[in-house]
Amino acid sequence: MVALVDTHVHVNFPELATDLAAVRQRWQAQGVIRLVHSCVTPDEFGTLQAIAERCPEVAIAVGLHPLSTAGFWQAAVGDRIAELAQSDRRVVAIGETGLDFYKATNQEEQIAAFTRQIEIAQALDLPLIVH
Ligand SMILES: [Zn+2]
Known part of the structure; x- marks a missing residue:
């Protein structure tokens, strides 16, 4: 069997988290x-x-996530992301971030949040997960 790496999961979402043991068995x-x-x-x-x-x-x-920036983005959120990223050795990436102007119209907030997360990823030398 080929060993696989899944680079993008959200198993904390309720439909998966409530059955995590079975989800894990499947992966x-x-x-x-x-x-x-x-x-x-x-x-x-x-x-x-x-x-x-x-x-x-x-x-x-x-x-x-870009669709979570509306009314939530501020510089302190960026500071918190940077702090959390350095707080745990299991952190391997920043994100997910990016721009989504199809589902949301708060372009300025999304651009600010994306820019800051790019800076954090560069400063910490971590990959960036783009939506
Ligand atoms: Zn995702």
Whole structure:
């Protein structure tokens, strides 16, 4: 069996998190040996750490999804992302971030959040997960 790495999962979403043990069995059965858990908002970070505790093959990203920026983006959020990224050795990427002008129209907030997360990724020498 080919060993697989899933570079983008959100197993904290309720439809998966409520059955995490079975979800994990399915990824293991398919040969997935490593996963990167993407992040919608930094508020998820504790939950992502708990998943990584249960499933050591899960690495963590921290960031702010473009569709979660509306009314939420501010410089302090960027500072928090940078702090969290440095707080846990399981963090392997910043994101997910990016721009989504199809589903949302808050272009200025999205651009500010994306720009800041690019800067954080560069400063910490981490990959960036782009939506
Ligand atoms: Zn995603």
